[in-house]
Amino acid sequence: MSMSQVQSIRACFRLAYDQFDLHVDLNLPANGVTVLFGHSGSGKTTLLRCIAGLERxxxxxxxxxxxxxxxxxxxxxxxxxxxxxxxxxxEANLFPHLSVRGNLDYAVRRLRAKDRAFSLEQAIELLAIGPLLERLPARLSGGERQRVAIARALAASPDVLLMDEPLASLDDQRKQDILPYLTGLHRNLQIPILYVTHSLQELNQLADYLLVMAGGKAVACGPLAETLTRLDGPMALDRQAAVVWRGRLDSHEAEYHLSHAEFAGGSLSLPYLELPIGSPVRIRVYARDVSITLQPPEASSILNILPARVLALSEIGQGQTVVQLAVGEEILLAHITQKSAMLLSLESGMTVYAQIKGTSIVG
Known part of the structure; x- marks a missing residue:
């Protein structure tokens, strides 16, 4: 079966553990990156191991x-x-006695020529490991070892790529070094990638589809934007709730250290990005950084003020309310106090203005 023939993944498992019982019934997409997200002990890795056949x-x-x-x-x-x-x-688990080239060749030798849907040269180029080919693993940094491990995995031309917290053993700098390569996988591969993490940054930067695990069960599952913003799901109610918008870099204002990105709801001013005009970007907006006003302010230090429509509200406890807003074709969340919601008399269908106090680029 070639990689392009995978149309869907159907996964149903029940497995008893001391701490939890894995019990899932899933239909997962056969392209892009599905992130398995949740706290430690939620069942993410167990599910991945069941898919791999390492757990029966x-x-x-x-x-x-x-x-x-x-x-x-x-x-x-x-x-x-x-x-x-x-x-x-x-951990990269490279063969210590083989060079990088030897590790890659090992994966290729196990394949018949007709099964090579992904060439070794493609893997080397995508992970930018050409300069490392003659080195032994002991002479590589942690990030370099993981890049080689990923390239070796791709060289095997799999129908499915499973990744179990591949950045967990790296320090913050090494994580930042390797994330662009993972984003490259996301953009260039035509195979399904199942990616386990408890990092919100990795989730926001990489996911097309999100599966949230808790207690061995799938508590939310769907396309990233939809799953992050559902008021009946766990992500929108979390203190770290955020939306992720896909946009394209439109212009720079170098003198102010600003860039501007177009998205399906308008445009945003962002911290300066050293990227070419037209580059795709992901824009993360935290719900805590969004405030609401009934009239456009006449003078404000906030640059991003967008017309919006109230879709729904939900109380999240401790005097807090989450407001779901439509901004053009995108959904935005705002965490405000219950008192603010009352004073503004917010209700579904109202036209308001969303003030975004801070944004961050995640890919």
Whole structure:
């Protein structure tokens, strides 16, 4: 089965553990990055290991495209070594006695020529590891080792790429170094990537589709923008709630250290970005950085003031309310006090203005 033939992922598992019972029934997309998100012990890695066949769920059904990998009702279980997948762990796990080139060649040698849907040269270029090919793993930084591990995984031409917190062992600087390469995977690969993390930054920068795990269950699942903004889901109510808008860099104001991005709801002023005009960007807006006014302010230090419409409100406790707003074609969240919501007499359908006090670029 070639990578382009995978149309969907059907995954149903029940597996009892001491701390929780994994119990999921999922239909996942067969392209882009699906982020498995949740606190430690929520079941993210267990689910990934079930998909890889490293854990055998007592009740399980797994179909990748048209290929069946597990069906417990019919006592069928395809072992891991026969599943056309690649798994990137927290540690790179490179062969220490082989050079980078040797590690990559090992992955390629296991493939028949007709099964090579992703060339070794593509993997080397995408992860920018050409200058590292003759080095041994001991002479690589942590970020370089992970880039080689990802390139080795791609060289195996998998139908599915599984990544289990691949940045967890890196310090903040190394994480920042490698994230652009992961974004490159997101933009250039045509295979499904299942990516486990508890990092909001990685979620915001990489996810197309979001699966939120808690207590071994899927508590929210869907496209990123939709799942982040659902008032009946956990993400919009969280203290770190944010939306992620896709935009395109429109212009620079170098003298003010500002850039401007167009998105489906208008335009935003952002901290200066050293990117070419036209570059795609992801814009994260925290709900705590959004305030609401009934009239456009006549004079304000806030540059981003956008017309909006109230879609819904929900109380989140401790005197706080989350307001769901439509800004053009995009959804925005605002966390305000219940008193502010009352004084403004906010209700669904009202026209208001959203003031965005701060933005950050995440990809």
């Amino acid at each position: 769920a007592s009740q399980g059904y797994l179909k990748i495209g048209e290929t069946l990998w597990q069906d417990s009702e019919n006592d069928f279980f395809l072992p891991t070594h026969r599943r056309n997948l690649a798994y990137v762990f927290q």
